[in-house]
Amino acid sequence: MSGLPPYASFTQKLWHYAFRVICGIVFFFLIAPIIVIIPLSFNAQDFFTFTPEMLALDPDGYSLKHYNDFFTNPDWQQAMWNSIRIAPMATLLSVSFGTLAAIGLSQPHVPFRRAIMAILISPMIVPLIISAAGMYFFYSRIGLQGSYWGVVLAHAALGIPFVIITVTATLVGFDRSLTRAAASLGANPVTTFAKVQMPLILPGVISGGLFAFITSFDEVVVVLFVGSAGQKTLPWQMFTGLREQISPTILAVATILVTVSVVLLATIEILRRRSERLRGMSPG
Amino acid sequence: MTAIDSPVLTADGTPLKASLRRALRREKARAFLLVSPLLLFVLLTFIAPIADMLFRSVENGIVHDTIPRTVQALRNWDPEQGGSPGDDVFEAFYTDMVFAVERKSHTRLGSRLNYERTGLASLFRKSGRRVGKFDTTDYADAFTTLDQAWEDPRTWDALAVSEGASLPRTASVHATWREVVRTDGGDPLEEEPWDVLYAALYADLMQAPAGGFDNPLLNDARTAAAGLEPVSLREQFGAIDEDWLDPQVWRTIRTYAGRYTPGYFLNSVDLKLTADGVQYRDEGDRIYILLFGRTLYMSLVITISCILLGYPVAFLLANLPLRTANILMILVLLPFWTSLLVRTSSWKVLLQQQGVINDILVALRIVDDASRLILINNQTGTIIAMTHILLPFMILPLYSVMKTIPPSYVRAAKSLGATDWTAFWRVYFPNSVPGIGAGSVLVFILAIGYYITPELVGGTRGVFISNRIAYHISSSLNWGLAAALGTILLFAVLILYWTYDRIVGIDNVKLGG
Numbered sequence: 060m061s062g063l064p065p066y067a068s069f070t071q072k073l074w075h076y077a078f079r080v081i082c083g084i085v086f087f088f089l090i091a092p093i094i095v096i097i098p099l100s101f102n103a104q105d106f107f108t109f110t111p112e113m114l115a116l117d118p119d120g121y122s123l124k125h126y127n128d129f130f131t132n133p134d135w136q137q138a139m140w141n142s143i144r145i146a147p148m149a150t151l152l153s154v155s156f157g158t159l160a161a162i163g164l165s166q167p168h169v170p171f172r173r174a175i176m177a178i179l180i181s182p183m184i185v186p187l188i189i190s191a192a193g194m195y196f197f198y199s200r201i202g203l204q205g206s207y208w209g210v211v212l213a214h215a216a217l218g219i220p221f222v223i224i225t226v227t228a229t230l231v232g233f234d235r236s237l238t239r240a241a242a243s244l245g246a247n248p249v250t251t252f253a254k255v256q257m258p259l260i261l262p263g264v265i266s267g268g269l270f271a272f273i274t275s276f277d278e279v280v281v282v283l284f285v286g287s288a289g290q291k292t293l294p295w296q297m298f299t300g301l302r303e304q305i306s307p308t309i310l311a312v313a314t315i316l317v318t319v320s321v322v323l324l325a326t327i328e329i330l331r332r333r334s335e336r337l338r339g340m341s342p343g
Numbered sequence: 344m345t346a347i348d349s350p351v352l353t354a355d356g357t358p359l360k361a362s363l364r365r366a367l368r369r370e371k372a373r374a375f376l377l378v379s380p381l382l383l384f385v386l387l388t389f390i391a392p393i394a395d396m397l398f399r400s401v402e403n404g405i406v407h408d409t410i411p412r413t414v415q416a417l418r419n420w421d422p423e424q425g426g427s428p429g430d431d432v433f434e435a436f437y438t439d440m441v442f443a444v445e446r447k448s449h450t451r452l453g454s455r456l457n458y459e460r461t462g463l464a465s466l467f468r469k470s471g472r473r474v475g476k477f478d479t480t481d482y483a484d485a486f487t488t489l490d491q492a493w494e495d496p497r498t499w500d501a502l503a504v505s506e507g508a509s510l511p512r513t514a515s516v517h518a519t520w521r522e523v524v525r526t527d528g529g530d531p532l533e534e535e536p537w538d539v540l541y542a543a544l545y546a547d548l549m550q551a552p553a554g555g556f557d558n559p560l561l562n563d564a565r566t567a568a569a570g571l572e573p574v575s576l577r578e579q580f581g582a583i584d585e586d587w588l589d590p591q592v593w594r595t596i597r598t599y600a601g602r603y604t605p606g607y608f609l610n611s612v613d614l615k616l617t618a619d620g621v622q623y624r625d626e627g628d629r630i631y632i633l634l635f636g637r638t639l640y641m642s643l644v645i646t647i648s649c650i651l652l653g654y655p656v657a658f659l660l661a662n663l664p665l666r667t668a669n670i671l672m673i674l675v676l677l678p679f680w681t682s683l684l685v686r687t688s689s690w691k692v693l694l695q696q697q698g699v700i701n702d703i704l705v706a707l708r709i710v711d712d713a714s715r716l717i718l719i720n721n722q723t724g725t726i727i728a729m730t731h732i733l734l735p736f737m738i739l740p741l742y743s744v745m746k747t748i749p750p751s752y753v754r755a756a757k758s759l760g761a762t763d764w765t766a767f768w769r770v771y772f773p774n775s776v777p778g779i780g781a782g783s784v785l786v787f788i789l790a791i792g793y794y795i796t797p798e799l800v801g802g803t804r805g806v807f808i809s810n811r812i813a814y815h816i817s818s819s820l821n822w823g824l825a826a827a828l829g830t831i832l833l834f835a836v837l838i839l840y841w842t843y844d845r846i847v848g849i850d851n852v853k854l855g856g
Contacts, residue, residue, distance in 0.1 A: 071763065082659045085652045086674045089734060092689040093681055095699060099692065107692040108702050156381040163377025168370050175378055182389050184840050186792020188809035189829045192816055193392030196399055196826070216388040219381065277682045280794050284816065297684045301691055301799050310692065313685040320680040324673075 093317060100125055100310035107307065125311035135308065138296035145207070145282075145292060146275040149214035153271040156215075157222030158264050162256070164223070165230040176223075183220035187280040190217070195284040205287030213285045214278060218271030225270060229263025229334060262334035266327045273323060393833070400826035403604040406596065409452040410439035412515075414600040417593065422618060427588045433576040434546060438516055440474045441539045445523050458821055459606065459615065460595045466586050473583045475538075478574045482541040489567045490560060496532050498560070499540060506558060509551060516543040545571070594618035607827035631811070631828070638807045641726060642790035646737075648730040649786050650779060653737035657778070660738070661745035672742075679735035687796050690728040694718040694800065720802030728800050733789055737782040744778025777846060784843040788836055808832055 063075050103122040104110050112120025129135050160179065163169065182190060194213050195204060203209035233256070241251040257264075279294035286295070293312065300309050350358040407414050412435035420428040443449040453467025486493045493499075499517055507514040516539060521531040548561070548568040556562045580587035598618050599606065606616045613629040614621050623629070656675070660668045678686065693699050701715045710716060718724055748771060756766040794809040801810070808828060815825035 074763075078655065078659070082655050085656045085734075086671070088652065088731065089678050090674050092686060092693060092731060093678060096685070096689045096692065099699075106697075107695060108697060108699050152384075156384050160378045160381035163374045166370065166374035166377075168367060169374045169378065170371050175382060178390065179381065179385055181393075182385070184788070184836065185393065186788075186794075186809065186832060186836055188792055188794040188812055189396070189833050189836075190389065190392070192812055192825055192829045193394075193396035194389075195392075195816060196822065197392035197395040200395070212388045216385060219385060223381075273680070277684070279684060284813075294682065294684045297688065298795065298799070301684070301688055305691065309688050313682070313688050316682045316685050320682065321677065324676060324680045 096310050097314050097317065100307070100314040102307060102310075105307050107305075107310075125307045128306075128308045129311050129315070132308065134291075135293075135296060135312070138291050138293045141290055142276055142293040145210055145214060145290065146272050148211045149218055149275040150268050150272040152211065152215035153218035153222050154264060154268045157219050157267065157271075158226050158260075161223050161226035161230060162252075165227055165233070179223050180220045182217050187217075187278075191281045191284040194281060198285055204285060205289070207290060210282055210286045210290045210292075213281050214275035215271075217278060217281065218274045221270035221274060222264075222267035225267035226260060226263045229260045233259060262330040266330045266334075269323050269327055273320070276319075396826045396829055396833075399823055400607050400830045401603045401605065402823070403599060403606065404602050405448075405452055405455050406600050407602055409443050409448050410436065410596075412436075413439050413596070417597045417600060420593070420597070422590055422594050422597070425590065427577070427590050428593050430575070430577055432593070433580055434542070436580070437474065437477065437479075437576045438519075438539055438543065440470060441537065442519055442523050444471045444474055445527065454820070456595060456599065458610070458824070459599060459617075460592070462586065463592065463595070466584055466592070470580070470583050470587070477538065477576070477579045479538040479542040479576075479579075481574060482545045482571065483536075483538050485567060485571055486541055486544070486564055489563060492560060493541075493564075494535065496534055496536055499536055500532065502558070502561075506556070506561065509556065510544065510547040510561075512543040512547045513540065516540055542574070542576075545573075549573075591618070607823040608831075610824050611827045611831055631808075634806075634808050634811055635831075638791055638809075641722060641729075641805070641807070642787050644726055645729050645733060645790045646783050646787045648726065649734050649737035650783060652730065653734055653741055653782065654775075654779070657738050657741035657745055658775075660742050661748075662750075675735050675738050678731070679739075683732065683795060686732055687728060687799050690724070690731065690796075691719065691800055694724055694727065719800050720805070722801070722805040724800040724802070725797045725805035728796050729790060729793060732796060733786045736785050736789060740781040740785060741775065741778040744781070745775050748774045780846045781843065784839055784846065788839050788843065792832060792836060 063072060067075070098113065098121075099107065099109070101121040101123065102110065102113065103120055103124065110120055114120075164172065164176065169175070190213075194209075198204040198209045198213070203212065237255055237259070238251050241255045242248075246254065276292075277294055279292070279298050282290060282292050282295055283298070286292070293316075297309055297312060300306060350360065353359050353362045413432060416432040416435040417428060420432060440449060443452065449467050449471045450464070453464040456467070457464035483493075499513075502510065503514045503517040520537065520540060524531045524534045544564070545568055548565045551565060553562075553565055553569065556565065577588070586592050595618065598616060604616070609616050609621060610624070611631050612635075613624050613632045615624050660671055660675075663671065695701070696715045696717065696719075698719075700718065701710070704710045705712050705715065718727065752770050752774065753766050756770040757763075761769065791807070792809055793807060794813060797806045798810050798813070801807075809832070812825045812828050812832070815821045815828070
C-alpha cells in the first residue's frame, strides 16, 4: 500500500491514487467541520458564514466580539463556572472509587468477575437518554433532582466505566512480583500501594481521570434532566442556545472547547507513551 | 511408612488443602472488598435509577390510591348488564372525590386516565370544582337542626369508636377525614364536620332498622333520616356532566384500577387496553411503531454510511508506516475528542440554507441561489451530522482488527496468482469482517439511543424515539409511557450489546489510541 511497485499497471496506479483521494475526502469530512468554526468565530458580523471581508482577509472582517460576549455575558459565565464546579468533583469521585475497584478486579481471584464488570461498565452502554430518564425518576424520589450533588453523582457514575477500562488496561501490564518484592522487604499493603504500585499505574489513572473529566464536562443529556437552572453547565447553555436563539457566541465557545480537547488529547497521548515506556522498563 | 491417604500438612500442622483454601478465600474477600465501594456506588447512582424506570413502566398505583372506595365498589359492577354502575359506586366516588379534591390529586388522576380516554382530564377538573357543592348539604342541615351535637366533631369521634360496627361507612369516612384534615394542618377535633360525613351517616342509618341503636342520638337521627328526601349522587354527578352516566367512562376506570398495568407498553406499540381487550389506537395516534421503525432505519443508514466511509480510512491507516499512520490518526481522534455540542453546532452552522455549504454550492453554480438545498431540520441533516459524529467509533475498531491481519496473507495470495481484487476480496476482506461487525454494532448501539443531535438538527421528521422519551418526561409528563418506551429501547440495546460482547468481548473495549 505504502509504495507503488515499479511494475504497477496503469489501472493499479489509477486505483492507488483514486483510493488516496477517497481517503483524503473522508479525512476532510472528519476534520473540516471542526476547523471551519474556528475562523467563523472571529466573524465581525453576526453571520454564520464567511463574509466577503473575511474571504478578502480584511482585518476589519475579523473581531473578538463573540469572545468578549462569552467572557462578559452573565449566562455564559455562570454556565462556565457551573461546569468548572461539577466536572472536577465528579472526576474525583469516579477516579478514587474506580482505581480502587480496578485494583480489586485485577486480582487473580475475583468472585463474579464478569457480572461485576458488566454492572460497572453499564453506564457507558446504556443510552444516555435512558440513564437520564431513570436518574430523573429516581433522584426526584430521593430529593437529589435539581441539586449540585445529584448532578455530580450522576456524572461520576457515567465516568466510572472509563476509569475502570483505562486503569485495568494499565494493570494488565503490571508486574505482580514488584508488589511481592515490596512486601517481602517489609512494606505494608498501604506503603506498597503508595510507593510501588501507584507511581507505575499513575499514567493510566490520570488518563482515566481525563476521560471521566471530559465525560462530565461535555455531558448534556443527563444534566438537562437531573439538574435545575442552578446547575446549568456550558454544554447545556450551548444546547439551549442552539435550540432557541442561535448566537455566534456559540462558535467562540466551541473554539475554546476545541482548544481544550486538543490539549487533553495531547496530554493523554503523552501519558500513554510514558506508560508504555514504563511498562517496557519493568522486567519480564 | 505413612498411609497414602494421610493429608499433607503445612508447617503449623494444618492440612495443606485447608490452608490453601483459606488463603484463596482471603484473597477473594480482599478483592471483593476493594471492588465493593464502587459496586455499591454504581448500584445506588445508576442501577437503582434504571430499576426505578423499569418499575414505573408498569406501575399504576394512582387510580387505586386516589379513589380506593370507587375501585372497591366497581369490582361488583358488571358492565355487561349495560347502563352505568349502581348507586354504591357513585356514593363511593363522591367520598373519594371530596378527599381527592382536598388533596389536590384529582387532576393528576384525570390526566392519567386521559391517556386512555380523551376528555377525562377536563371531566375530573370540572367535577373537582363542583363536588363540594352537592345537595348532600341538605343532610347536614337536617341533622344539625335536629341536634346541635352533630356540629361538634367530638360527637363523630366518639361515635366512630363506640358505634363503628353499626356505622361502617361513617367510621371509614371519618378515619379518612381525620387524616385529610390533619395533613392540611387542621385539628380533627376542631374542624366542622363536612357534608361527606353526613352523607355517609345517612347511608348507614338507612341500612339500620328503626330504633335499632342503643344511642338515643342515633335513634333520633334514624327517625329523621327516614323522613328526608334522598339525594341521588348519580343525578348530582350527571348534572355536572352527562359523561358520568356513560358506562364507557366507568369501564375505563375499572380497566385501569389495578396496581400494575401493561397499558404503557401497549401504548408504546400503538395498542391500547380497553374494556373490550387490546385494540389498535386510533389511526391518527399511531406514531410509535413509525418512530421505532424510523429510529432503526436511520440508525441502519448511519451505520452503513460509517462502514462505507470508515473502511477505506481504516485500511489506509493500517497499511501505512506507523509514523504516518499516527499523524493521520490525529485527524480521527480529534473529532472523537471534540465536544459533541461543538460538532453539532458546526453542522447546524454549515448546513443552514444561508450556511457555508449552500454558499459554496451557489458560488460554484451547482445549485441556484433561489433553490438552496434544505439540508437541516430533516432526516438528511440527522444522517449527515450523526455519520460524522459516529465515524470514529467505526474507524477505531476496524483499524485495530486490520492491524492484526498479517500482510503476508495478501502477498501469499498474490504469489499464487490472485489479482489485487481477488486477494483483497477473498483474503483480506474476510479477515476484516470481525472489525466491521464490532464497529457496526457499536455505531448502531450509539445511534439508536442518540438524543442531542437529532433534537438539534432533525426537525420533526428526523427525530428518534429518544426525543419522544424526552418529550414525555419534560413536556407531556406522561412518565409511565416515557418509562415504557425507555424500557423497550434499553432491551434493544442490551441485546445488541450482548451480540457485541460475543464478537469482541467486554474487556476489549478500546478507547481512542
